[in-house]
Amino acid sequence: MNIAFISDLHVDAGSFGMEAVRLMPDLLAELHPDVFIIAGDVSADSIEIEDVLSRFDPIDCHKLFVPGNHDIWVPNLPGQSSKEKYEQILPEIVQKTGFHYLPSRPVVIRGIGFAGSIGWYDYSFRNKAFDNKISMADYKQKRYRSRIWSDARFAKWGMTDEDVTETLAAQLADDLDNLQDADVPIVAVIHHLPFEEAVIRTGQLIFDFFGAYMGSERFGEIIKARANVQMVICGHTHTQRDVKIDSIRILVSPLGYEHERPQGVAETLKESLRTVQV
Numbered sequence: 073m074n075i076a077f078i079s080d081l082h083v084d085a086g087s088f089g090m091e092a093v094r095l096m097p098d099l100l101a102e103l104h105p106d107v108f109i110i111a112g113d114v115s116a117d118s119i120e121i122e123d124v125l126s127r128f129d130p131i132d133c134h135k136l137f138v139p140g141n142h143d144i145w146v147p148n149l150p151g152q153s154s155k156e157k158y159e160q161i162l163p164e165i166v167q168k169t170g171f172h173y174l175p176s177r178p179v180v181i182r183g184i185g186f187a188g189s190i191g192w193y194d195y196s197f198r199n200k201a202f203d204n205k206i207s208m209a210d211y212k213q214k215r216y217r218s219r220i221w222s223d224a225r226f227a228k229w230g231m232t233d234e235d236v237t238e239t240l241a242a243q244l245a246d247d248l249d250n251l252q253d254a255d256v257p258i259v260a261v262i263h264h265l266p267f268e269e270a271v272i273r274t275g276q277l278i279f280d281f282f283g284a285y286m287g288s289e290r291f292g293e294i295i296k297a298r299a300n301v302q303m304v305i306c307g308h309t310h311t312q313r314d315v316k317i318d319s320i321r322i323l324v325s326p327l328g329y330e331h332e333r334p335q336g337v338a339e340t341l342k343e344s345l346r347t348v349q350v
């Protein structure tokens with residue numbers, strides 16, 4: 073099976089992402105994928121997510137979507153809920169475009185099982201070397217000195233990050249168990265990183281402060297405990313990753329932001345729209 077995948081299009085961060093989206097259907101058609109996966113962070117605007125996903129309508133393959141943290145952002149107004157966006161609003165929008173919303177339920181495609189989650193973080197991936205400088209209260213507030221992790225403003229789950237992580241990890245565990253029962257090889261799609269080995273460290277603040285928000289070891293534990301999981305496709309970090317943890321291959325292939333990609337949109341896209349055989 074030929075799987076094409078990408079993440080972190082960030083079309084609401086400037087024209088770069090949407091330029092890539094315009095180029096992508098033709099490039100994707102040349103790759104002849106059986107499955108195409110977008111692993112999160114398209115836009116905070118649901119209408120824009122619908123617009124982006126609709127552009128892949130001419131591509132005749134199975135299409136899977138998992139949202140990222142930016143996709144569940146809501147305006148800072150009373151009554152706005154990321155939980156509602158994740159569980160109700162996004163599934164409706166995504167299904168309309170012909171993509172399958174993987175967090176709603178796993179699927180088996182030509183004998184391969186796919187399960188997905190946004191993933192989340194519980195600060196287990198913080199650089200513990202800085203525990204004498206950065207308190208747990210800093211991590212919970214998502215602020216250190218003048219820097220802020222923007223989920224602090226726009227991700228509104230109505231529960232602690234630890235509880236979000238536990239809830240979503242339990243949902244993913246159930247979905248993986250269903251696929252284990254079906255005795256199929258499994259590809260998991262998780263926006264945040266499930267293994268610390270995939271987190272980039274510099275040993276420097278402020279960069280490593282943000283490592284706390286890269287993912288959680290809970291997802292990695294759940295994956296490792298299920299023998300059929302062969303591969304995990306992630307997003308979130310704007311650096312290509314291809315690492316093996318035991319027998320599990322972890323892949324990340326983000327588009328990222330324009331300022332991170334001096335080679336321009338066409339070259340970036342050629343590198344970022346990856347394929348892998350399962």
Ligand SMILES: [Fe+2]
Nearest residue numbers: 113140141308
């Ligand atoms: Fe992200």
